Amino acid sequence: MANNSSLVDGGYLLYPINDRVIIVLVLVMFFLVINFVLLITFFKNECFGTATRYVLFAVTLLSDSLILFLTNLLLFLTYFHVNVQVWLCIIVSAVILLYFTVTPVTLTAMTLECYVAICMPLRHGELCSTHNTVHSILIIHGISSITCIVILTMFFASASPGLYVEYTICSVEVFILYRWQDHIRLSIRQLYFFVMFIIIVFCYVKIMKAAKAASGENKKLKMKGLRTVVLHGFQLLLCLISLWCPLIESVALQISFKLYMDIRYYNYILFSIAPRCLSPLIYGLRDEKFFHALKFEVQDNLFPS
Numbered sequence: 001m002a003n004n005s006s007l008v009d010g011g012y013l014l015y016p017i018n019d020r021v022i023i024v025l026v027l028v029m030f031f032l033v034i035n036f037v038l039l040i041t042f043f044k045n046e047c048f049g050t051a052t053r054y055v056l057f058a059v060t061l062l063s064d065s066l067i068l069f070l071t072n073l074l075l076f077l078t079y080f081h082v083n084v085q086v087w088l089c090i091i092v093s094a095v096i097l098l099y100f101t102v103t104p105v106t107l108t109a110m111t112l113e114c115y116v117a118i119c120m121p122l123r124h125g126e127l128c129s130t131h132n133t134v135h136s137i138l139i140i141h142g143i144s145s146i147t148c149i150v151i152l153t154m155f156f157a158s159a160s161p162g163l164y165v166e167y168t169i170c171s172v173e174v175f176i177l178y179r180w181q182d183h184i185r186l187s188i189r190q191l192y193f194f195v196m197f198i199i200i201v202f203c204y205v206k207i208m209k210a211a212k213a214a215s216g217e218n219k220k221l222k223m224k225g226l227r228t229v230v231l232h233g234f235q236l237l238l239c240l241i242s243l244w245c246p247l248i249e250s251v252a253l254q255i256s257f258k259l260y261m262d263i264r265y266y267n268y269i270l271f272s273i274a275p276r277c278l279s280p281l282i283y284g285l286r287d288e289k290f291f292h293a294l295k296f297e298v299q300d301n302l303f304p305s
Contacts (some may be wrong), residue, residue, distance in 0.1 A: 020265055021079060024273070028072045031277045035065045038280055041294045052128035052136070053117075054290065056110045059137060063102040064276035070096050071272060078169050086163055089170035090155075094148055096172060101144035101192065103276065104239040108196045109136055111232045115203040119210050147188050154181045186247055193240045200233045228286070235278045242271035 039061050041048075048054035070092060077084065117124050155175040168174060176182045207226045245267040253260040285291055 021076075024072065024075060024269070027269075027273055027277070028068050031273075031280070032065055032068055034280050035061045035068075038294065039065075041290070045293050048290070048293070050130055052113050052133045053110060055133050056106055056113065056136070057290075059140070060103055060106050060110075061280075063099045063106065066099050067096065067103070068273065068276060071268070074170055075268070078171065081169065083167035084170050086166050086168055086174060089168060089174050090152075090164075092170060093172045093174060094152060097148040097151060098141070098145055100242075101147055102140060104192070104196060104236055105140050105144050107232050107236045107239065108199050109140055111200055111203045111229055111236075114228055114232070115206055119206050147185070147192070150188060151175050151181070151185055154184065182250070189244075193244075196236060196240060200229070200236055204229050204233060231278070231281075231286075235275045238271050238275035238278075242267070242275075245271055 039058060042054060042058045042061075043049075048058075074092070074096075076082075113128055116127050120127070152175070155177065158177045158181070176185070204226070207229055211223050211226050245264075249260055249264050249267065252263045285294075
C-alpha cells in the first residue's frame with residue numbers, strides 16, 4: 001500500500017492510496033478510453049448518425065462518460081478531503097443528477113426502439129426517423145431533468161444566501177438540508193423505477209410473443225432482439241437499484257460509519273460503474289455492423305497503410 005502526500009493550506013496531510021482507490025481509477029480510465037474509441041467510430045461513420053439505435057447509443061456513451069468522470073472526480077476530492085465552495089458543488093452535482101437519470105431513461109427509449117423494430121417493422125422508418133430521434137433526445141433530457149429541477153427548487157427555497165460561499169466536501173447530498181427533501185427525492189426516483197420497469201416488462205413480453213410466432217431467419221432476428229432487451233433490462237435494473245442506494249446508505253450510516261463507507265463503495269462499483277460499462281458490450285461489441293466499423297477503426301489507427 002503506497003503512501004502519497006497532499007499539500008493542504010501549506011501543510012502536508014498523508015492519505016494512503018489503497019487498493020480501493022486504485023481499482024476505481026483503473027476501471028474508470030479503462031472504460032473512458034473504450035467509450036472514447038466507440039464515440040470516434042460513431043462520429044466517423046455517417047450511417048450511424050441516421051439510425052435511432054446508434055444515436056441513442058452515442059447518447060448513453062456521452063452520458064456514461066460524463067458521469068464516470070465527474071463521480072470519480074468527486075470521489076477523489078472527498079478522499080483527499082478537498083473542500084470546494086457550495087456554488088461550484090451545486091453546478092457539478094446538478095450535472096450529475098441530470099445525467100445520472102439520462103442513462104436509464106435512454107436505455108428505456110432504446111428498448112422501445114427495439115420493440116418498434118421487431119413488433120412494428122412497417123412503422124419503424126416513420127417512428128424512428130432522424131427528426132423524431134432529435135425530439136426523443138430532447139424528451140429524454142426533459143424527463144431526466146425533473147428530479148434535478150425538483151431537488152434544486154427545494155434547495156434554493158431552503159438555503160440561506162451565505163451558504164453558497166461556504167466550503168464543503170462536495171457530494172449530491174449537499175442539496176439535502178432537511179429530511180423531508182430526502183423523502184421527496186426518493187419518491188421521485190421510485191416513480192422512475194416503477195415506470196421504466198413497466199416499460200421494460202411490456203417490451204419483453206411483446207417481443208417474446210413475436211419471437212415465438214416467427215420462423216426461420218425472422219425468428220433468429222427476433223430472438224436476438226429479445227436477448228438485447230434482456231441485456232437492457234439487466235443494465236437498467238442495475239441503474240434502477242442505484243436509485244435505492246441513498247436509502248440503504250442512510251440506514252447503514254445509523255449502524256456504523258465504517259459499514260456506511262463500505263456499502264457506499266460497493267454501491268458505486270456495482271450500481272454506478274458496472275451498468276455504465278455494459279453499454280459498449282451491448283451495442284458496441286454485440287452489434288455486427290458497429291463491431292465491423294470499430295474493428296476497421298482500430299486497425300486503421302494501429303496499422304495505418
